[in-house]
Amino acid sequence: MASTPRPNPLRDPQDRRLPRIAGPSSLVLFGVTGDLSRKKVMPAIYDLANRGLLPPGFSLVGFARRDWEDQDFAQIVYDAVKANARTPFREEVWRQLSEGFRFVSGNFDDDEAFDTLRRTMHELEEVRGTGGNTAFYLAIPPSFFGVVVDQLKEHGLAEQAADADGVQPWRRVVVEKPFGHDLESARELNAVLDGVFPPESVFRIDHYLGKETVQNILAMRFANNMFEPIWNANYVDHVQITMAEDIGIGGRAGYYDGIGAARDVIQNHLLQLMALVAMEEPTSFDAESLRLEKQKVLSSVVLPSRLDITTARGQYSPGWQGGEKVIGFLEEEGIRRTSRTETFAAITLHVDTRRWAGVPFYLRTGKRLGRRVTEVAVVFKRAPHLPFNATSTEELTQNALVIRVQPDEGLTMRFGSKVPGTAMEIRDVNMDFAYGGSFTEASAEAYERLILDVLLGDPPLFPRHEEVELSWKILDPILEHWARKGKPEAYPSGTWGPESADKMLAREGRTWRRP
Incomplete structure (x- = not known):
């Protein structure tokens, strides 16, 4: 007997062809x-x-x-x-x-x-x-x-x-956000909110979860049989999640100093992206099922034993950005000259499940980096046997699936292909999917989607307090370690961060992607 199709939570249940419309409010x-x-x-x-x-x-x-x-x-x-x-x-x-x-x-x-x-x-x-x-x-x-x-x-x-x-x-x-500045303050904030509003009436906005490309992670994984069989430690070498900005702090000195890159971005945006990449298939796409699978991932995260070599932090110094000379973080208006606030943060995490055993997840974010980009790169292991000599595959790197969250939303697959000619020469090529080129309908801005969900009472994209507290449990030990280390490492504006971030991957024979 054919199974009943699951309802699409993104559409009006009365007519799935029609968008949902908010009621009186x-x-x-x-x-x-x-x-x-x-x-x-x-x-x-x-x-x-x-x-x-x-x-x-x-x-x-x-x-x-x-x-x-x-x-x-x-x-x-x-x-x-x-x-x-x-x-x-x-x-x-x-x-x-x-x-x-x-x-x-x-x-x-x-x-x-x-x-x-x-x-x-x-x-x-x-x-x-x-x-x-x-x-x-x-x-x-x-x-x-x-x-x-x-x-x-x-x-x-x-x-x-x-x-x-x-x-x-x-x-x-x-x-x-921010939902607190550490685990203790997050619990206090959650107690304040939950003491007045029931949990289902509290909507914590993470605007990244409203982006079409982020939601497409779920569609890509679970609607296509070509990906799920290889979405595990048998085939995946590592995962890189990057949110890079080419701007400085602008007029946000009052907010940013004392908060830093890890609290501002990793605790919410990047850990949520990691949870979507690593989660198991939910029983449905309703809020409770999605939340349950994300919580399983976050509760399974294990920190490396050596935080001194598996994390990195930095502050941007004067340099060149887009052909213009720019000042460093400590010269920004409103920033203390002795500030230890990081503008770059990179961490290594492991998800202690059968699916991801031994696969490192590298998360990084920073300001004044080479260009503005947010992406998830799933990098695959090399083929177990290459029947080609070294010169044939000299430029060949590992296969990768790159999900571009912003800008130029879409997906890129990198794989090896034969170069035209008589010789057996293999070279990396990219197969690209871009939202703008495939759909005539423009994507809604993230806040449109999230505000509409609030008015509809539809919470799939909003983290509950359990997810927030699990995220702080992951980040707090790293922040405490950094607090004992002193000042962050300087990196010139316009580069891709401090040397310690490159060494973090180099120790394991890997390199960061250059988007």
């Missing part, structure tokens, strides 16, 4: 003056409306200390949309969306402001038909999470009684 945005709100959240909301994925009565409430009226807030959103929206500006879409804009002025500890917020939400329920369904987006530093969440609870905003028909509006909270 509103979003309260704390931190409306920050870069995140202006460059990502506000444009994503407009793009969702422009694509017809928000209900007509959707409403956006801004909360900040500014002495603004509703129209002032609307102008801020307008400027953000004009500068950063992905889809074309349409006056009729903007007019309908902006009718639902409201602004509440006040500090996070201002009781009167939260009373005003409660009245505003009630007004939107009556006038705009939001149904009382509300997502609270905390685009603010983690140090303020506790204050805001407590205020939401104190003023009855975290939950609401059912109406006359027995329908209870939903209330959800969205938090941005």
Whole structure:
């Protein structure tokens, strides 16, 4: 008997050909003056409306200390949309969306402001038909999470009684990374959130998990029989996961100094990517099944015994980037001249399972590197027998499958092929798949997908507190080791990091890919 096909969680269950559309709802945005709100959240909301994925009565409430009226807030959103929206500006879409804009002025500890917020939400329920369904987006530093969440609870905003028909509006909270700065602080933060909102109503945003290419890791692995049989230690030599940036810290000195590359990127983005690459096939693609398999991977991670030779960290020094002379990290405005914060981090991890026994996972991230790129490279072992002489395969390297997350999203396969001619000469060639060249539909920006998932209550791409705490358990010993070592190693801007990172792989006869 034929099995019933599994539902696709990315589509409306009533018609899988149609995209999912959010129901009646509103979003309260704390931190409306920050870069995140202006460059990502506000444009994503407009793009969702422009694509017809928000209900007509959707409403956006801004909360900040500014002495603004509703129209002032609307102008801020307008400027953000004009500068950063992905889809074309349409006056009729903007007019309908902006009718639902409201602004509440006040500090996070201002009781009167939260009373005003409660009245505003009630007004939107009556006038705009939001149904009382509300997502609270905390685009603010983690140090303020506790204050805001407590205020939401104190003023009855975290939950609401059912109406006359027995329908209870939903209330959800969205938090941005970093989820703490170590295991202890992550547990404290999780306790604050879970003390007010149930776990299924807490959405921890990792925007990398909203990218099409990241989701395609699952599709590539489990929808194609050509990959899964060789996705194990019998064939894979090692895995490299890289997130490189060619820019410095810019205006983020206040946030970045004391945080560093490992906390900023490895603890969340790269460990999540590793979990997706290494996980076993889930029973389905619902949130709980995906989360369970990722947690198994993270709980199976083993650190090498010699952290001094299996990790590396560095700070960018003055150098050349894109043909221009650039300053070093310690010369950046707002950075302490004695700062020990790393701008480059590389670590070696092992996943202690039968599938991955003996396969090292190399994770690296850094600023002011050779170019901007995020990729996952699965590097395969050499063929057990090569019936060619050394000169025939002089330039031949190992087969590799490279998943490009950004930019130029896609996938590259590297393999050996005969060079045309009479001699048996083998050379590396690439077979390339690019999203832009294969699909006419442009990929949605990650924040579009994630905000829509929040409004739909669909959490497959959001890590729960168990994953966050497991990630800190992996990273904490490395951070403690680095804290005892002193200053990070300097590397010139525009290069690919400190020498210690190259030595880290060279000791095992390997080299980093040059994307």
